[in-house]
Amino acid sequence: xxxxxxxxxxxxxxxxxxxxxxxxxxxxxxxxxxxxxxxxxxxxxxxxxxxxxxxxxxxxxxxxxxxxxxxxxxxxxxxxxxxxxxxxxxxxxxxxxxxxxxxxxxxxxxxxxxxxxxxxxxxxxxxxxxxxxxxxxxxxxxxxxxxxxxxxxxxxxxxxxxxxxxxxxxxxxxxxxxxxxxxxxxxxxxxxxxxxxxxxxxxxxxxxxxxxxxxxxxxxxxxxxxxxxxxxxxxxxxxx
Amino acid sequence: xxxxxxxxxxxxxxxxxxxxxxxxxxxxxxxxxxxxxxxxxxxxxxxxxxxxxxxxxxxxxxxxxxxxxxxxxxxxxxxxxxxxxxxxxxxxxxxxxxxxxxxxxxxxxxxxxxxxxxxxxxxxxxxxxxxxxxxxxxxxxxxxxxxxxxxxxxxxxxxxxxxxxxxxxxxxxxxxxxxxxxxxxxxxxxxxxxxxxxxxxxxxxxxxxxxxxxxxxxxxxxxxxx
Numbered sequence: 001x002x003x004x005x006x007x008x009x010x011x012x013x014x015x016x017x018x019x020x021x022x023x024x025x026x027x028x029x030x031x032x033x034x035x036x037x038x039x040x041x042x043x044x045x046x047x048x049x050x051x052x053x054x055x056x057x058x059x060x061x062x063x064x065x066x067x068x069x070x071x072x073x074x075x076x077x078x079x080x081x082x083x084x085x086x087x088x089x090x091x092x093x094x095x096x097x098x099x100x101x102x103x104x105x106x107x108x109x110x111x112x113x114x115x116x117x118x119x120x121x122x123x124x125x126x127x128x129x130x131x132x133x134x135x136x137x138x139x140x141x142x143x144x145x146x147x148x149x150x151x152x153x154x155x156x157x158x159x160x161x162x163x164x165x166x167x168x169x170x171x172x173x174x175x176x177x178x179x180x181x182x183x184x185x186x187x188x189x190x191x192x193x194x195x196x197x198x199x200x201x202x203x204x205x206x207x208x209x210x211x212x213x214x215x216x217x218x219x220x221x222x223x224x225x226x227x228x229x230x231x232x233x234x235x236x237x238x239x240x
Numbered sequence: 241x242x243x244x245x246x247x248x249x250x251x252x253x254x255x256x257x258x259x260x261x262x263x264x265x266x267x268x269x270x271x272x273x274x275x276x277x278x279x280x281x282x283x284x285x286x287x288x289x290x291x292x293x294x295x296x297x298x299x300x301x302x303x304x305x306x307x308x309x310x311x312x313x314x315x316x317x318x319x320x321x322x323x324x325x326x327x328x329x330x331x332x333x334x335x336x337x338x339x340x341x342x343x344x345x346x347x348x349x350x351x352x353x354x355x356x357x358x359x360x361x362x363x364x365x366x367x368x369x370x371x372x373x374x375x376x377x378x379x380x381x382x383x384x385x386x387x388x389x390x391x392x393x394x395x396x397x398x399x400x401x402x403x404x405x406x407x408x409x410x411x412x413x414x415x416x417x418x419x420x421x422x423x424x425x426x427x428x429x430x431x432x433x434x435x436x437x438x439x440x441x442x443x444x445x446x447x448x449x450x451x452x453x454x455x456x457x458x459x460x461x462x463x464x465x466x
Contacts, residue, residue: 050368077374087369091387100383101373146369153373 001026001157001188002047007056009042016042017053018212024157027186031199031220034209035235040192043209044161047190048079061156077105080150084162086142088134088149095121095130098149105153113152120148124178140171144178151182158182160191164198196239200224208232250435260426267422268443274339274408274418279401281344286351293356304352311349317410319346324414335416339408347404354400358393359385391462398455402448409444419443 002024009017016039024030032040045051047058049065049072058065060075068075089097098117102108108116121127124144134142143163150158160179164172176198183189183202193199199206199220206223208216216223216232224240227233255261289307292300311319323342324335331338362385370380412421423440427433 048372050372073371073374073376076372079372081369081372083365083369085363085365087363087365089366089370089384089388091384091391101370101375104379104383105374149373 001028001061002190003057003059004043004047005057005059007043007046007058008054009039009046009051010054016212017046017056020056020209020212020214022207022214022217024188024190027188028205029183029187029189029203030191030205030207031203032190032192032207032209033194033196033199033235033239034215035238038209039212040209041161044159044190044192047157047159048076048081050081073105077101077153078156080153080155080158082143082146082150082158082160082163084165086134086139086146086166088142088145090134093131093133094126094137094145097134097145098152101149102152117148117152120151121145123151123181124148125174138171139167140174143167143171143175147175147178147182157188157190160189160193162192162194164193164195194239196224196236208235210235250432253430254426254432254435254439258429260429263417263422263425264419264439264443267417267419267440268447270336270417271405271408271411271419272447273336274343274411274416275401275405277336277340278343278347278408279404281340282347282351282400282404283397285344285348286355289348289352290355290359293352294359308349308352311346316343316346316407317413320410321413335414339411339414339416343404343408343411346407347400350400350403351397354393354396355389358389358396361392362388394462395455395459398451398458402451402455405447405451406444 002022004020004022007017007020008015018039020039020043022043032044034040042051046053047060049058049069053066060079063075065072065075088094089100092100095114095117098120099110099113102113102116103110118127118130121130124147126141126144126148129137129141129145134145137145147158147163163179164175167175172195176195179189179191179198180202191198191203201220203220205217206220207214208223208227208229210231216227216229223232224236227236255264289304292304295301320339320342323345324338328338328341366384366388367380370384371377375383408418409420411418412424415421417425419440423436426436426439430436
């Protein structure tokens with residue numbers, strides 16, 4: 001589904017990614033953990049070219065992104081993304097947020113798009129907020145709208161960039177539950193997270209990033225109980 | 241008693257005698273017309289310049305930046321006189337048109353910066369979220385960025401209109417009978433240095449107060465959905 005080879009990314013003098021290799025299979029749920037500044041968000045953002053890599057190759061379903069940059073809008077439709085700061089469109093109501101991309105990019109007619117958006121919002125438990133504006137929602141509700149918005153494009157892959165980091169603690173659960181459900185339904189997911197409980201419980205594989213590379217990876221049971229690397233142990237000792 | 245008499249006498253000679261108040265009325269009419277046309281021209285130029293600057297096409301961006309720097313770095317009176325005498329004098333075009341174009345060109349530089357700032361003020365995450373959904377740059381601008389930018393820009397634009405109304409007071413330099421010049425004309429008839437300009441000031445203040453009132457209302461409405 002996703003294959004990344006020798007990915008490098010620098011911001012000016014600062015080299016953030018120093019040769020990342022990774023692959024994610026269909027329906028696989030992968031969590032990326034690591035300290036702040038380890039490059040995990042940058043890595044995730046490279047997967048749909050929100051950051052343009054300095055070097056390396058990224059394949060989405062066999063298509064290399066850098067070679068197909070002209071078709072990036074099409075390619076991005078297959079890859080949904082959820083942001084730490086939600087980034088809902090404040091000028092549009094909840095249902096319009098979800099409808100916008102399908103209507104504009106798929107030329108889906110508005111009634112069909114509306115029905116679909118309503119169904120997705122029901123899935124994330126927000127049927128009663130369809131015509132609300134984002135600023136009237138709580139953080140957890142906003143993030144669930146953002147997930148529905150991404151799902152409206154029928155993506156094959158979902159990327160989550162610290163989806164619960166900006167939430168009040170009591171709202172983390174509602175968002176994680178939606179994500180769990182998504183994982184159970186077979187969505188291919190890559191999640192950058194500080195929620196170790198979620199990583200342990202839901203993911204098939206955990207990638208530990210440190211200093212711009214994937215330092216260690218494996219099934220959560222292995223990574224969390226007996227990590228092979230000293231730096232993984234150090235990190236886990238700090239967060240667990 | 242003496243003071244009251246002086247005051248009413250001054251008002252009489254500066255306003256009523258020979259229907260001089262009509263000079264002020266016509267002057268205000270001219271001032272409003274110049275301001276309105278200039279603002280419209282300014283918005284059109286401002287939009288084009290802002291787009292030129294935002295798209296980062298080097299040549300366009302360079303020209304746009306030069307325009308903004310030149311206009312903002314020189315007084316509007318000087319621009320007006322140059323455009324009137326040096327560029328359009330022989331053309332036989334009406335003065336109102338020339339003044340509107342001159343003030344419009346001036347305003348365009350400021351409006352372009354307002355528009356640019358309004359667009360830049362939209363959170364970067366908005367562009368990323370829309371693009372990540374597969375929307376193109378132009379779709380994102382149209383449905384996400386510009387609607388939010390307009391909210392930032394409109395109040396500033398009303399402010400620009402207020403500034404414009406006052407700035408056109410130099411239109412007398414090309415012998416256009418605007419409000420300020422009307423004051424001058426009355427003064428030259430009555431030899432009263434104070435009253436005509438106090439009246440002119442009152443009219444300007446009245447006009448800008450009305451505009452400020454609407455600006456405040458507009459701002460409140462725009463913030464209603466926040």
